[in-house]
Amino acid sequence: KDLTDEEKAAAKSDVDTKASEAKSAIDSATTDAGVETAKTAGVDSISAINPPATAKDTAKTAIDTAAAAKKQAIDNRKDLTDEEKAAAKSDVDTKASEAKSAIDSATTNAGVETAKTAGTESISSVNPPATAKDTAKTA
Incomplete structure (x- = not known):
């Protein structure tokens, strides 16, 4: 598998x-x-033949890297509350998990690559609005 x-x-x-x-x-x-x-x-x-699952492992590592980078970017945002940061990072985790499931389900190297690309793009798309602080500023 x-x-x-x-x-x-x-x-x-x-x-x-x-x-x-x-x-x-x-x-x-x-x-x-x-x-x-x-x-x-x-x-x-x-x-002794035990081939490594390099395509899927490499793709999952790319997902982990993208998720870690996005979480760091979220943490670095000063306009977000701790709750907004936590929610956004949870969203990143969900998208990373979904991407890894898609990678596991792929049966070809091309399918793995497609799932990896879609996953990293999905993770990159997480861009939480700073609603709490913005709302407080306009009040």
């Missing part, structure tokens, strides 16, 4: 290569012990 279609295809190709290499080693073996050694080495090399 955490791999994109491209990452799965690369891993399957790697498995096929390792299996082919193992079969060649087994065919080349001249003794029962040699066959067993080649079989064990082949199984071990196939079992």
